[in-house]
Amino acid sequence: MDGLPNSPAARDAATLVHGFTNLAAHRRDGAKIIVSGKGVYVYDDTGRPYIEAVAGMWCTSLGFGEEELIDAAVEQMHKLPYYHTVASKSVGPAIDLAEKLASLVPIRNARIYFALSGSEANDNLVKFIRYYNNAIGRPLKKKIISRINGYHGSTLGAASMTGIPVQHRAFDLPLPGFLHTDDPHFYRNGLPGEDEAAFVARMAGNLEAMILAEGPDTVAAFIAEPVTGAGGVVIPPDGYFSAIQAVLAKYDVLFLADEVITGFGRTGRMFGCETFGIAPDTMTMAKGLSSAYQPIAALALSDEIYRGLEKGSDSIGFFAHGTTYSGHPVAAAVALRTIEIMERRGILAHVQKVSRRFVERLRGFADHPLVGEVRAVGLVGAVELVADKATRARFQPLGAVGKFVRERCEDLGVITRQISASDTIAFSPPLIITEAEIDEVFDVFGRALDDAMAVRPV
Numbered sequence: 001m002d003g004l005p006n007s008p009a010a011r012d013a014a015t016l017v018h019g020f021t022n023l024a025a026h027r028r029d030g031a032k033i034i035v036s037g038k039g040v041y042v043y044d045d046t047g048r049p050y051i052e053a054v055a056g057m058w059c060t061s062l063g064f065g066e067e068e069l070i071d072a073a074v075e076q077m078h079k080l081p082y083y084h085t086v087a088s089k090s091v092g093p094a095i096d097l098a099e100k101l102a103s104l105v106p107i108r109n110a111r112i113y114f115a116l117s118g119s120e121a122n123d124n125l126v127k128f129i130r131y132y133n134n135a136i137g138r139p140l141k142k143k144i145i146s147r148i149n150g151y152h153g154s155t156l157g158a159a160s161m162t163g164i165p166v167q168h169r170a171f172d173l174p175l176p177g178f179l180h181t182d183d184p185h186f187y188r189n190g191l192p193g194e195d196e197a198a199f200v201a202r203m204a205g206n207l208e209a210m211i212l213a214e215g216p217d218t219v220a221a222f223i224a225e226p227v228t229g230a231g232g233v234v235i236p237p238d239g240y241f242s243a244i245q246a247v248l249a250k251y252d253v254l255f256l257a258d259e260v261i262t263g264f265g266r267t268g269r270m271f272g273c274e275t276f277g278i279a280p281d282t283m284t285m286a287k288g289l290s291s292a293y294q295p296i297a298a299l300a301l302s303d304e305i306y307r308g309l310e311k312g313s314d315s316i317g318f319f320a321h322g323t324t325y326s327g328h329p330v331a332a333a334v335a336l337r338t339i340e341i342m343e344r345r346g347i348l349a350h351v352q353k354v355s356r357r358f359v360e361r362l363r364g365f366a367d368h369p370l371v372g373e374v375r376a377v378g379l380v381g382a383v384e385l386v387a388d389k390a391t392r393a394r395f396q397p398l399g400a401v402g403k404f405v406r407e408r409c410e411d412l413g414v415i416t417r418q419i420s421a422s423d424t425i426a427f428s429p430p431l432i433i434t435e436a437e438i439d440e441v442f443d444v445f446g447r448a449l450d451d452a453m454a455v456r457p458v
Contacts (some may be wrong), residue, residue, distance in 0.1 A: 008033045008045055037064025040430045042415070051408065053441045054417040055430045058229060058261045059287035062341060063430040069293045071336035076330045085114070085327035092323050093329030097336045101298055105283055108275050109303035114296060114327040118260030118286035119153025121297040125256060125284055126157040127321060129220050132305050135312030142213055145207070145222045149231030152223060152258055161223055164231060164420055167194055181207050181215065184236040187373045187392070196237035204243035211251050221254040226272025229261035232419045233382035233426050241276050254281040257446070263433050264288030265342060267378035268352045270329040275377065281305065291338045294331035347431050355379050357435045361442040362427070368449055370401070379431060385423040397421050399451055408448035414441050
């Protein structure tokens with residue numbers, strides 16, 4: 001790829017910087033170029049089809065080539081291709097979308113702020129929480145507690161909340177003021193002889209101990225995904241979130257729900273908070289908000305937090321935060337149409353129906369010699385591969401078997417996700433997937449597992 005750029009892959013390697021990529025290997029091996037998509041399929045530059053079993057980056061919920069979303073963008077482009085929402089200006093699609101989201105989120109009298117990505121939304125949220133506590137006279141209450149292996153984005157603030165070590169190394173992260181409590185992954189972190197109830201009690205107790213050690217007057221908030229996405233599709237045991245919320249309420253610590261992956265039907269309900277009984281103070285949303293057809297994210301704030309922002313802005317003179325594209329009319333119009341399609345076509349009911357097949361097929365791999373644990377809810381799941389089922393020992397080097405399985409699936413026409421160079425393979429297909437397509441995905445995955453056994457038997 002170091003020669004004269006001519007093919008798309010060579011030109012890509014010569015000019016484009018890729019995230020979450022081994023850059024040296026990429027320059028040597030090049031990229032797979034995706035040129036089109038339809039439904040749950042994408043097509044590379046040779047015309048070969050692949051089922052996109054992770055919906056791109058967990059996001060293309062209505063699949064590829066949805067004409068209604070394309071039309072919504074074009075219609076708004078003709079009407080008003082851009083305007084801003086700073087300095088008391090506004091646009092109709094942003095107003096309509098804010099009203100719609102406020103009616104959907106499990107936050108009473110929610111106020112909505114728009115951003116471009118989940119990372120930006122979570123980063124903005126840190127600023128808002130700081131501003132809020134300053135405004136109401138709690139200048140010390142600023143620390144944010146997140147969880148080991150949680151993922152909240154790639155900006156400085158969001159990556160500091162992220163609890164995945166490789167995303168801190170060489171970036172001088174996390175920044176001060178960001179703490180990380182336990183990963184509620186019972187399979188990996190449960191103690192010998194400990195049942196799930198005891199594990200949950202220990203997780204809540206450790207969180208309480210951290211808050212007390214730091215000083216409750218210094219801890220502003222706890223942030224969590226209802227289901228950990230990039231950290232491995234970890235689904236906490238029953239009772240976890242109720243126990244955590246009890247601790248937070250005791251010390252007046254806000255619950256910030258990161259719904260970037262779980263929002264808009266992924267778990268079978270509109271939001272993961274509804275699936276897991278979470279009563280959040282804020283929510284961040286992105287990805288499925290527009291089925292990824294336009295870059296847009298949203299923050300939902302409780303009325304109490306908004307009133308704090310309002311008080312602070314009145315005292316200072318104005319709320320000194322804003323971005324060029326917040327409430328972008330085209331993105332907002334596409335997001336609004338996405339929600340309307342979901343409601344009109346009964347997407348949630350469809351997810352609830354086909355997820356039974358999805359979960360059943362995933363759980364069918366539990367007895368495979370390479371499989372340690374299967375995790376699934378709605379249309380998101382993962383299979384963790386292990387070298388020894390009895391001891392749960394990981395493969396060494398970590399990630400090599402996962403890479404083989406991911407690449408073998410791709411060879412056979414299914415794109416999956418390997419979690420953070422580990423041996424966990426994740427699935428999060430477009431919500432429109434059919435039972436027949438689910439079977440195709442897992443038939444291929446089963447072949448890839450068997451092929452991995454042939455190469456590296458356990």
